[in-house]
Amino acid sequence: MDKEHVIKQVENGEISVNQALSIMRKTTNSSVIKVGEQPTQSDQVTQIMRELDCLIGLDSVKQLINEVHAYVEIQQKRMSVNLVSEPTVLHMIFMGNPGTGKTTVARIIGKLFLAMGVLNKGHIVEVERADLVAEYIGQTAQRTREQLRKASGGVLFIDEAYALARGGEKDFGKEAIDTIVKTMEDQRTNIIIILAGYSKPMEEFLQTNPGLKSRFPIIIKFPDYSTFELFRIAEMMLQQREYQLSKGARRKMFRLIEELKSGNMENFGNARTIRNIIEKSIRRQAVRLVDKSNISRTELMEIIEEDLSEVENI
Amino acid sequence: MKSIIVLGQTNVGKTLFTLNFADFLGMNQLTITFQNRERGSYSRTLALSEAQALLVSDNLHHTQDIQSIVLSLPVGKSEKQFEILDTAGLSDGIHHNEQIRKAMAQTLRYIRQADIVFHLLDCKKIAETDILRGIGEIDYQIAQFGQIKQGYVILANKIDLPNSQEGLNKIYTEFPGNRIIPISAKNKNGFKEVRKFAKQLL
Numbered sequence: 001m002d003k004e005h006v007i008k009q010v011e012n013g014e015i016s017v018n019q020a021l022s023i024m025r026k027t028t029n030s031s032v033i034k035v036g037e038q039p040t041q042s043d044q045v046t047q048i049m050r051e052l053d054c055l056i057g058l059d060s061v062k063q064l065i066n067e068v069h070a071y072v073e074i075q076q077k078r079m080s081v082n083l084v085s086e087p088t089v090l091h092m093i094f095m096g097n098p099g100t101g102k103t104t105v106a107r108i109i110g111k112l113f114l115a116m117g118v119l120n121k122g123h124i125v126e127v128e129r130a131d132l133v134a135e136y137i138g139q140t141a142q143r144t145r146e147q148l149r150k151a152s153g154g155v156l157f158i159d160e161a162y163a164l165a166r167g168g169e170k171d172f173g174k175e176a177i178d179t180i181v182k183t184m185e186d187q188r189t190n191i192i193i194i195l196a197g198y199s200k201p202m203e204e205f206l207q208t209n210p211g212l213k214s215r216f217p218i219i220i221k222f223p224d225y226s227t228f229e230l231f232r233i234a235e236m237m238l239q240q241r242e243y244q245l246s247k248g249a250r251r252k253m254f255r256l257i258e259e260l261k262s263g264n265m266e267n268f269g270n271a272r273t274i275r276n277i278i279e280k281s282i283r284r285q286a287v288r289l290v291d292k293s294n295i296s297r298t299e300l301m302e303i304i305e306e307d308l309s310e311v312e313n314i
Numbered sequence: 315m316k317s318i319i320v321l322g323q324t325n326v327g328k329t330l331f332t333l334n335f336a337d338f339l340g341m342n343q344l345t346i347t348f349q350n351r352e353r354g355s356y357s358r359t360l361a362l363s364e365a366q367a368l369l370v371s372d373n374l375h376h377t378q379d380i381q382s383i384v385l386s387l388p389v390g391k392s393e394k395q396f397e398i399l400d401t402a403g404l405s406d407g408i409h410h411n412e413q414i415r416k417a418m419a420q421t422l423r424y425i426r427q428a429d430i431v432f433h434l435l436d437c438k439k440i441a442e443t444d445i446l447r448g449i450g451e452i453d454y455q456i457a458q459f460g461q462i463k464q465g466y467v468i469l470a471n472k473i474d475l476p477n478s479q480e481g482l483n484k485i486y487t488e489f490p491g492n493r494i495i496p497i498s499a500k501n502k503n504g505f506k507e508v509r510k511f512a513k514q515l516l
Contacts, residue, residue, distance in 0.1 A: 003426070006422075007419045007422050007423055008419070010415060010418060010419040010422060011412075011415050011416050011419040012415075013408050013409075013410075013412070013415055014408075015408070016406065016407045016408045017404050017405065017406070017407075017408075017418050017422070017452060018406055018407070018451050018452060018455060020419075020422055021422070021425075021452070021455045021456075021459060022455060024422065024425070024426065024459075025455070025458060025459050025462070059458070059461060059491070060491065063461075223490065226487065226488050226490070227487075227488070228449070228451075228454060228488060
């Protein structure tokens with residue numbers, strides 16, 4: 001959209017300053033991204049980058065993905081004109097509390113590298129310790145290889161990766177790590193492995209396995225969302241489900257988030273907790289309305305303050 | 315010539331900051347260029363006290379034209395000239411008054427061109443009202459916009475007032491990872507640091 005047109009709309013009171021700013025920011029961003037040989041591929045990439053950009057918060061994550069994207073693109077370009085290009089090792093480590101967007105970003109990464117031609121499927125296989133480690137000797141390598149085969153062409157997302165090192169030297173978890181590392185060396189392309197988990201145990205895990213850090217060169221930290229970001233996430237989730245908060249409920253929701261954030265962070269699941277709250281409030285609203293006759297459209301959409309009482313005890 | 319744009323909600327102290335910052339940099343007389351929507355641009359040279367009396371007010375939405383002042387800073391052995399743009403305050407939503415909407419639109423026009431964003435926040439207001447009104451959605455958007463600029467800094471204003479510390483803490487938690495300088499536009503506290511920040515980027 002033309003910038004002057006957007007500003008005229010503000011003058012005429014057709015859109016808010018907020019809407020105008022967000023349109024202006026997006027159009028500024030997209031001009032930075034557009035590069036690429038075939039128009040179809042770059043269109044796809046632009047769209048995926050926009051999808052990433054639409055995630056609330058996560059500014060540092062977005063920036064890093066942007067960097068990785070630019071780096072891969074330039075390496076591909078260099079290769080096309082026969083310049084020395086660095087081998088693109090794209091295995092990553094994601095650190096952050098639950099509900100900070102790790103899986104969501106992993107999905108986008110799969111799609112992004114599919115569009116860029118780094119991966120040929122771009123799907124994501126989510127596993128944890130139990131999916132990789134077996135009970136008897138010799139079976140772990142087999143099981144791990146099976147998962148790696150399934151993820152080939154896409155992303156293998158290992159959640160709570162530090163659990164693999166939990167049992168010490170004799171534990172089969174180590175065998176799983178060794179199998180993964182070996183595969184990474186044999187099959188250098190067409191798979192991206194992401195080790196994910198809470199920041200602190202992840203740091204310790206990397207320290208006890210110093211070889212891993214160089215094999216997973218991209219480390220992305222997912223910060224906790226701020227109060228306002230969580231509030232916007234709540235609003236967005238409701239919007240997607242075609243619900244909205246009443247004025248009183250807006251205040252209540254904000255207070256609720258503030259309380260949750262200032263409380264015990266250990267049990268607070270960031271965006272995941274917000275989703276639970278919203279789902280619960282939607283059920284509450286249904287119970288409140290079910291016996292009523294003549295329900296208006298607004299009533300069907302609106303979550304009021306009452307629907308949000310005691311939803312935090314989930 | 316690089317330009318710095320001063321942004322923020324209405325009545326956060328943008329004009330007072332701009333004038334006092336000019337004074338701090340040793341300008342005795344200010345040549346202010348007003349970009350008026352109807353009359354076009356015109357300049358006026360004023361003494362600082364005159365400018366303050368004329369341009370600074372407690373009323374909301376007092377500034378409605380973009381007011382730009384050319385300033386200079388010693389960088390190395392030479393002087394670097396730059397432009398500082400004082401703007402009409404932005405607010406969330408759609409304002410009912412057309413004049414004010416037009417003034418805000420004018421601010422939006424200049425946001426794109428500016429190289430550096432000075433984003434003012436009112437510590438006292440943030441401390442005393444609930445966070446939704448003290449920090450507007452607009453402020454988060456300005457912060458996001460700032461990320462794509464050459465320079466972006468939050469000036470947490472009104473630290474001379476009581477209760478402001480609490481507001482300052484909220485700003486630190488709500489805008490992590492950004493440069494935040496506590497200032498008092500009135501008493502010129504924190505201006506040294508602002509000057510240092512500007513110097514690095516000019």
